[in-house]
Amino acid sequence: GAGVSQSPSNKVTEKGKDVELRCDPISGHTALYWYRQSLGQGLEFLIYFQGNSAPDKSGLPSDRFSAERTGGSVSTLTIQRTQQEDSAVYLCASSLGAQGYEQYFGPGTRLTVT
Amino acid sequence: SQQGEEDPQALSIQEGENATMNCSYKTSINNLQWYRQNSGRGLVHLILIRSNEREKHSGRLRVTLDTSKKSSSLLITASRAADTASYFCATYHSGNTPLVFGKGTRLSVIA
Structure with a gap:
């Protein structure tokens, strides 16, 4: 594809349910990032993958959050036992590499936990 | 924290005017992006x-x-209503580390 895609674009879920958010990066990009953005706020770094290296999980806010990247391409961010404070826009980005390359962002998934 | 900070948080200008946004950071960088x-x-x-x-x-x-001042500025000349958006600076420091994003400046350009 031409750009980074994310699905679903919107997700409404009940408190306590698990959700999976998907990101398809640009083909050939070795680095993939997940961010969270609450309404009117800046970007909160969650996790990033670089090639076959172990992911940097330093930004994950709790052990309810996890992410995988299969085959160095598609990534899934999973939030278990969702809470209302998890409501936010979840943004995915990819780049050619991790060393300061420009990032290409997807349109995001707006998650609402009721 | 290495996080950059944009200034001002919000800016409102008339179409045709110039808009200036600033970004400050705390530790040395390899590059800075807007x-x-x-x-x-x-x-x-x-x-x-x-x-x-x-x-x-x-x-x-x-x-x-x-x-030397650990700062950057973004100038948009002859602004247009379509420039209305939030602008973020992001710094790359070293190694295999992710970009560090600031909290952004919300720019409103009034036609």
Whole structure:
């Protein structure tokens, strides 16, 4: 594809349910990032993958959050036992590499936990 | 924290005026990037300036970098209503580390 895609674009879920958010990066990009953005706020770094290296999980806010990247391409961010404070826009980005390359962002998934 | 901080948090100007946004950071960088975000969705990369560069231009955008003051500015000349968006600076420090994004400046250009 031409750009980074994310699905679903919107997700409404009940408190306590698990959700999976998907990101398809640009083909050939070795680095993939997940961010969270609450309404009117800046970007909160969650996790990033670089090639076959172990992911940097330093930004994950709790052990309810996890992410995988299969085959160095598609990534899934999973939030278990969702809470209302998890409501936010979840943004995915990819780049050619991790060393300061420009990032290409997807349109995001707006998650609402009721 | 290495996080950059944009200043001002919000800026409102008339169409045709110039808009200046500033970014400060705390530790030495390899490069600094500016991004634009419309309507709370994906960010779009605008410009990248390396630590050994002092000024860079792209169309109506002008970015300066002062590493001694650990600050950068983004100037948008002859602003248009379509420039209304949030603008973020992001810094790359070293190694295999992710970009560090600031909290953004919300720019409103009034027609």
